[in-house]
Amino acid sequence: ANLVGLDVDFFEGDVQDAALLDRAFHGADAVVHLAALPSVPRSLQDPLASHHANATGTLQVLEAARRAGGPHVIAASSSSVYGSNPHLPKHEDLATAPMSPYAVTKLTTEAYLSAYHHSFGLPVLPFRFFNVYGPGQRADHPY
């Protein structure tokens, strides 16, 4: 519903569906990869599901980007990669120490982007999001 009225082609499906990614990425200049199971508690209940959606999903996105000729890939990591490091303010030179399966999937996302840049020359930009809030946020969101 958020896309009503916009001039977009909408493809709905699983980020692990390679054929769907090929259709969606065809001719794209850039890919903004936000799909994930974004919950620490959920990753504690079902670590494999988080790994498949977040880590394997990112790998699928990167492989599809390679097949598509190398669009810029932007992806969402998470401040959870810092674990319980008390240092404030946080900055990117701090050591990472993921403490949940979810955090591991997000550090993996960053690492895969970096690896695809160094291995295949893919232009990438991983972002390490903190708690995102604002218009459109779900009223039942725990934060």
Ligand SMILES: NC(=O)c1ccc[n+]([C@@H]2O[C@H](COP(=O)([O-])OP(=O)(O)OC[C@H]3O[C@@H](n4cnc5c(N)ncnc54)[C@H](O)[C@@H]3O)[C@@H](O)[C@H]2O)c1
């Ligand atoms: N919201 C935050 O504060 C925050 C903080 C840090 C990182 N992030 C990251 O930002 C991204 C977006 O988070 P959000 O808060 O908008 O979460 P969200 O749950 O609102 O959006 C995630 C979307 O991914 C989709 N998705 C889940 N599994 C999928 C799969 N296998 N294939 C295709 N789509 C799938 C869901 O249907 C959902 O629409 C995520 O990668 C999350 O890890 C968010």
